[in-house]
Amino acid sequence: MTAPAPRWLSEAEQRAWRSYLAANRLLAVELERGHQQHGLSGSDYEVLVRLSESPERRLRMWELAKGTLLEKSRLSHQITRMERAGLVRRESCEGDRRGQFAVLTEHGWDTIEKVAPFHVEQVRAFFIDRLTPEQVQTLTEIFAPMAEDLRKQCPKDDDAIGPE
Amino acid sequence: MTAPAPRWLSEAEQRAWRSYLAANRLLAVELERGHQQHGLSGSDYEVLVRLSESPERRLRMWELAKGTLLEKSRLSHQITRMERAGLVRRESCEGDRRGQFAVLTEHGWDTIEKVAPFHVEQVRAFFIDRLTPEQVQTLTEIFAPMAEDLRKQCPKDDDAIGPE
DNA sequence: ACGAGAAAGTTGAAGCTTCAACAATGGTAT
DNA sequence: ATACCATTGTTGAAGCTTCAACTTTCTCGT
Structure with a gap:
């Protein structure tokens, strides 16, 4: 019994896959740079977006984790840093004493309002407006x-x- | 003089952009998990691929950096780790005494040969075969x-x- | 009411990435 | 030749991510 022959990608498939990967990576780097110019990381930005779109500008940690696709441990560290930067604050949750909310502060709201237009321009310039x-x-x-x-x-079973 | 009104994305554009982002992230996580099952990181795998496709299975550090889209400093650390794991080795370069080659070892070659078929299956299952x-x-x-x-x-001007 | 197990979050350590500074060499104009 | 700048690559520290272990609280079956 030998291993089944690998089903390698065709030339065309390989081109598609590799351009996708390359564009991905380069785009991520470019957007990250955009955020950094406003003193934010990409994750900071994503958290701000999700919270700003949520009722009362707040979410339970686990909702935010699912929304941003960050795992819970990473999100916890992330929120700690953002709290230190004054962008969000934690609030504990009545009704479930295990729970925590992450809440957008005034400063967090001002920040996302200021930064979002630049971000959209970037997304347009490098992605949407090309299509x-x-x-x-x-x-x-x-x-x-x-x-x-x-x-x-x-x-x-895991996070x-x-x-x- | 006020800031120009942001050109927000339309609903359709937003759907495209957000699905792209989500699929990206999830795919990256999934592929990473695949690599880990063979004791490799995603970057390890990428370096192995590039070297295995190169003449004499080796590349100058800067060529490898461009190929993998890793910045030079990160690559240098990356190669140090891979050297420790016996996957590659450094060789200095006659003709340019600043230069270094990263060279695939036997073990590195065996590893990529073993792992690549699994990786392709994953790429097919989650990406190519859907198209x-x-x-x-x-x-x-x-x-x-x-x-x-x-x-x-x-x-x-930078890396x-x-x-x- | 009780106990077992699931769910929500946090923590610290280890590993990886980024940044800025550095060393060494090569290229080029004068 | 030499001075100057660009190129190649490394390093260590700081920052971010991952992993496993842990605490606390909730849920559910009996």
Whole structure:
């Protein structure tokens, strides 16, 4: 019994896969740089976005973890740093004494309001504005279900990255 | 003079952008987990791939840095760790006494040969096999030039991530 | 009511990445 | 030749992420 022959990618598949990987990485670096110009990390920005979109500008830690796809331990450290920077504050949760909320502060709100327009411009410049409406559609058709499937894939037993 | 009104994303654009981000992240986590099962990190794997595809299974540090899109300092630490693990070895370069090669060891070669088939299966399962040939084509059309442009964007003055 | 197990978060240590400073060599114009 | 700047690569410290262990509280079955 020998191992099954690997199903290597075709040339075309390889091109698609590798350009995707490269664009990914480069885009991440570029966006990160954008955030840093405002004194934020990418994770800071993501947390600010999620909180700013939430009712009362606050979320339970585990909701925020799922929203941002950060694992709970990392999020805990992340919030500690952001608290130190005055962007968020923790509030404990009546009704579940294990629970904590992360709450956007005034300063956090001002920050996201100030930074978001720059970020959108970057996303447009490097991504969205390069695409035709058909391509926007195609990307959604590809990546939305892919993300769905990958969420299910996440092991349930550990710090799962569950459904949104 | 006030700031120009932000050009927010449309609903459709937002869906595309956010699914792309989510799929990205989840895919990265999943692939990372795959590598870990063989005792490698994602960066380890990438370095092994690049070296295994190179003449004499070796590359100058800066070539490897561009190939993997890692900055030089990170690569230097990365190679130190991989050297410790017996996957690569450094060789100094005649003709340019500043230079170093990273060279694949036997063990490094064996490792990539063993691991690559699993990795390809993962890439197929979560990405390539989900796509029609037209979609493969579309992705290449989108991401290949995007990556090109982003490379140019990289500041030349610092540890640039230059053209492949 | 009780106990077992699940869920929510935190913590500290180890590992990885980033940043700035550095050493050494190479290239080039004068 | 020499002075000057660019290139190649390394280093250590600081910051971020991951991992496993832990605490506290909740839930559910009996």
